[in-house]
Amino acid sequence: MSLLDIEDVSVDYRIGSGSLRAVDHVSLRVEQGEALGIVGESGCGKTSLGLAVPMLLPANASISSGSISLGGRELVGMSERELNQLRWTEVAFVFQGAMNALNPVQRVDRQILEAITAHDSHADREVAGARVLELLELVGIAAARAKSYPHEFSGGMRQRAMIAMALACRPSLLIADEPTTALDVISQAQILALLDSLRRSEGLSLMMISHDLSAIKRVCDRIVVMYAGVVVESGTTEEVLGRRGRPAAAQHPYTKALIAAHPDLGGARSLAQGLSGHPPDLSVPITGCRFADRCDSAMEICREQAPASLSVSPGHVAACHLARRLVP
Ligand SMILES: Nc1ncnc2c1ncn2[C@@H]1O[C@H](COP(=O)(O)OP(=O)(O)OP(=O)(O)O)[C@@H](O)[C@H]1O
Ligand SMILES: [Mg+2]
Incomplete structure (x- = not known):
């Protein structure tokens, strides 16, 4: 328990x-x-x-x-x-x-x-x-x-x-x-x-x-990434952020943007440089993926359907239409 x-x-x-x-x-x-x-x-x-x-x-x-x-x-x-x-x-x-x-x-x-x-x-x-x-x-x-x-x-x-x-x-x-x-x-x-x-x-x-x-x-030990009130990714910090020569295996474009904004994690841009726009207004219902408006990889489905959480590897979950299972 x-x-x-x-x-x-x-x-x-x-x-x-x-x-x-x-x-x-x-x-x-x-x-x-x-x-x-x-x-x-x-x-x-x-x-x-x-x-x-x-x-x-x-x-x-x-x-x-x-x-x-x-x-x-x-x-x-x-x-x-x-x-x-x-x-x-x-x-x-x-x-x-x-x-x-x-x-x-x-x-x-x-x-x-x-x-x-x-x-x-x-x-x-x-x-x-x-x-x-x-x-x-x-x-x-x-x-x-x-x-x-x-x-x-x-x-x-x-x-x-x-x-x-x-x-x-x-x-x-x-x-x-x-x-x-x-x-x-x-x-x-x-x-x-x-x-x-x-x-x-x-x-x-x-x-x-x-x-x-x-x-x-x-x-x-573990990280939960939130965006506009929902969890978009979670997993071990080692896997999501990378450690000891192992590259970050973050799957969600938002997590990737956060990593890219952190000089300590090998990122060089600021979050403002890497991400245009703002998070959505939480007082109105949202259709589709909450991150779609700011996501460079957004597809049609992203604006229509909220992505389900996908288990990309044991203990690592990402809610993105583009997320794929990691091959061990
Ligand atoms: N007392 C309140 N009344 C109305 N709305 C609130 C209240 N407190 C927070 N909110 C709203 O709830 C949302 C989440 O706020 P919250 O403070 O939990 O975010 P946060 O992730 O802790 O932000 P920060 O990094 O700035 O501390 C925001 O849209 C905020 O404006
Ligand atoms: Mg706070």
């Missing part, structure tokens, strides 16, 4: 008198101890999908189809009380831009302490205090810095503190939404190395949301 099993999930937002489908019948799994990366350009539904797991979507959102099971327990339809018991203890979330959301007038150790006591009101203060220092050490912040205010930390340290807070109640799954965006390259590399080492030392499973393919390649 997978740790996280998302099956056919759709997320709708009410906007004015209409609605917008940000996530459209998405299925994915995260196995115990695995790191899964979700990639795609801005607005493709990554955050909406991530927030759906701990049911932290905004008030105008609803999950209109599917099921989300965590450790064998169904989360869709679960009471707020039950969800509160699972949040942070089973699944923790590092929010997009969270490092700027630390309380500016409270010392960092105190904020982490409150994260512990909020979930365990009977926690012994001394034990909880020791746990705070242990957590900070785990993310590479020396005990001597524990009593700092957030503004005394660099961006990288604030992000480490947020990760420490997310780990306060020993969750089995950490969902990190753009954990390295807005950091300088050195801090980015350090946060990625931290997430990678936490997986190993804490047995943590990871769902890492990022628009940065090289970050996903650095940390994740």
Whole structure:
């Protein structure tokens, strides 16, 4: 049984008198101890999908189809009380831009302490205090810095503190939404190395949301590529993005365009150079392939019929009319 099993999930937002489908019948799994990366350009539904797991979507959102099971327990339809018991203890979330959301007038150790006591009101203060220092050490912040205010930390340290807070109640799954965006390259590399080492030392499973393919390649075992609310390709990072001399075997033209836009992955163009136009408007029904208008290889069928997911090799799936099974 997978740790996280998302099956056919759709997320709708009410906007004015209409609605917008940000996530459209998405299925994915995260196995115990695995790191899964979700990639795609801005607005493709990554955050909406991530927030759906701990049911932290905004008030105008609803999950209109599917099921989300965590450790064998169904989360869709679960009471707020039950969800509160699972949040942070089973699944923790590092929010997009969270490092700027630390309380500016409270010392960092105190904020982490409150994260512990909020979930365990009977926690012994001394034990909880020791746990705070242990957590900070785990993310590479020396005990001597524990009593700092957030503004005394660099961006990288604030992000480490947020990760420490997310780990306060020993969750089995950490969902990190753009954990390295807005950091300088050195801090980015350090946060990625931290997430990678936490997986190993804490047995943590990871769902890492990022628009940065090289970050996903650095940390994740598998990758899910989203475009306009749907999964267009998924597979091992090794197969999809290539590794150790093995060329990328991405099948979907959108994944190929993302790879071509990443200098670290051998690409040279920017995404804007490689892809003209914009993703489709999600508030109106879409016929055919969502990527067709931007795809150089689009055929007539692409505008008429949404492509089914094809298993191109074991564990590698692409939703494109042009996708073909890989010959081993
Ligand atoms: N609270 C909201 N109300 C209405 N629409 C929303 C809301 N939040 C997100 N959306 C819309 O849902 C779609 C998916 O947004 P989402 O934030 O999930 O994308 P994302 O992939 O995380 O993008 P980014 O890379 O910019 O963070 C977008 O069209 C967005 O405008
Ligand atoms: Mg987002």
